[in-house]
Amino acid sequence: SLVLLSKGVPQIMAAFGLKSFLDEAGCKLVYYLHRVARGVSLSTTCLLSGFQAIKLCPSDSRWLDLQIRSPRCIVFWCFLCWILQLVVNIYIAMYITGPTNNKNLSMEKLYRYCSSPYPGRLVFSVMAVVYTFMDGVYVVLMAWTSGSMVLVLHRHKQRVQHIHSSSPSPRTAHETRATHTILILVSMFVSFHALAGILSYRVTQMQSPGHWLRGISFLVSLGLPT
Numbered sequence: 669s670l671v672l673l674s675k676g677v678p679q680i681m682a683a684f685g686l687k688s689f690l691d692e693a694g695c696k697l698v699y700y701l702h703r704v705a706r707g708v709s710l711s712t713t714c715l716l717s718g719f720q721a722i723k724l725c726p727s728d729s730r731w732l733d734l735q736i737r738s739p740r741c742i743v744f745w746c747f748l749c750w751i752l753q754l755v756v757n758i759y760i761a762m763y764i765t766g767p768t769n770n771k772n773l774s775m776e777k778l779y780r781y782c783s784s785p786y787p788g789r790l791v792f793s794v795m796a797v798v799y800t801f802m803d804g805v806y807v808v809l810m811a812w813t814s815g816s817m818v819l820v821l822h823r824h825k826q827r828v829q830h831i832h833s834s835s836p837s838p839r840t841a842h843e844t845r846a847t848h849t850i851l852i853l854v855s856m857f858v859s860f861h862a863l864a865g866i867l868s869y870r871v872t873q874m875q876s877p878g879h880w881l882r883g884i885s886f887l888v889s890l891g892l893p894t
Contacts, residue, residue, distance in 0.1 A: 671709055683883075695782035696761045707752075707757065711806060724816075803865065807861060810858065856891075856892060861892065864889040867885035867889075
């Protein structure tokens with residue numbers, strides 16, 4: 669919800685032609701909230717998938733200790749996700765300078781209503797590596813935990829296959845429905861996340877990106893939160 673509000677509402681206002689509706693403090697706050705909310709959304713989605721994978725592990729496995737302790741750790745890990753994103757994205761709040769103007773259009777390509785100076789090559793490279801690494805970790809963890817859950821469900825389904833097949837009116841097994849749900853979630857997560865990153869990079873690298881490209885990039889970036 670915070671991702672949709674912090675990016676969707678200002679983008680819609682800018683699309684309708686409103687200009688300079690945010691001052692410098694407003695630009696910093698809105699963009700900082702968007703980056704933090706985006707990071708928390710991605711990390712907590714991975715966190716949820718991880719806890720689900722631990723919960724589905726067989727009780728006699730080496731994950732038994734984690735199964736017992738994980739419910740008590742959920743609040744702590746969610747709090748840690750918030751703290752991490754608040755700290756990592758502080759530079760973003762310092763980087764945004766204020767409303768869009770004719771002399772400062774680097775961020776106007778993506779956000780239309782705020783601007784920022786062009787960063788130095790070293791600073792840009794370091795921040796790009798940090799954010800890309802974090803996003804890559806989220807995607808890998810999401811794919812790994814989802815794959816683990818699908819594997820556990822598949823094995824469980826094989827064990828009880830004779831119970832389902834003996835039913836007089838066979839229906840789709842609970843394991844199959846759960847597997848489909850997991851695969852849909854991880855597919856949406858990876859595809860939306862990857863496509864949004866590619867489009868955002870493409871927009872920032874173009875001298876004058878068209879309105880259609882910016883609009884598509886904006887819609888894709890809000891696809892997963894929606």
